[in-house]
Amino acid sequence: xxxxxxxxxxxxxxxxxxxxxxxxxxxxxxxxxxxxxxxxxxxxxxxxxxxxxxxxxxxxxxxxxxxxxxxxxxxxxxxxxxxxxxxxxxxxxxxxxxxxxxxxx
Numbered sequence: 001x002x003x004x005x006x007x008x009x010x011x012x013x014x015x016x017x018x019x020x021x022x023x024x025x026x027x028x029x030x031x032x033x034x035x036x037x038x039x040x041x042x043x044x045x046x047x048x049x050x051x052x053x054x055x056x057x058x059x060x061x062x063x064x065x066x067x068x069x070x071x072x073x074x075x076x077x078x079x080x081x082x083x084x085x086x087x088x089x090x091x092x093x094x095x096x097x098x099x100x101x102x103x104x105x
Contacts, residue, residue, distance in 0.1 A: 023056050029093050031082050038078045
């Protein structure tokens with residue numbers, strides 16, 4: 001595949017807009033194939049602020065990568081899962097992980 005211009009229609013640019021954030025792939029990787037509650041996800045993504053995690057989850061839900069399910073109870077319970085589109089990103093993340101393992105300093 002050859003892409004001549006990296007304008008707003010460039011598929012690489014569109015992909016990076018979704019998964020190129022500092023925390024995005026870490027969040028997607030932690031959700032993975034499971035259903036995860038907010039508190040557990042917060043513990044798994046070490047170093048992320050609550051504000052950033054909430055914002056990133058909202059963004060990923062809007063983009064159709066993550067599904068959020070809220071339960072009307074006290075205390076509030078929220079669960080996150082990857083959508084089918086989100087699951088398509090997992091092999092990419094696994095390749096990036098393998099690249100990192102292969103190129104350790």
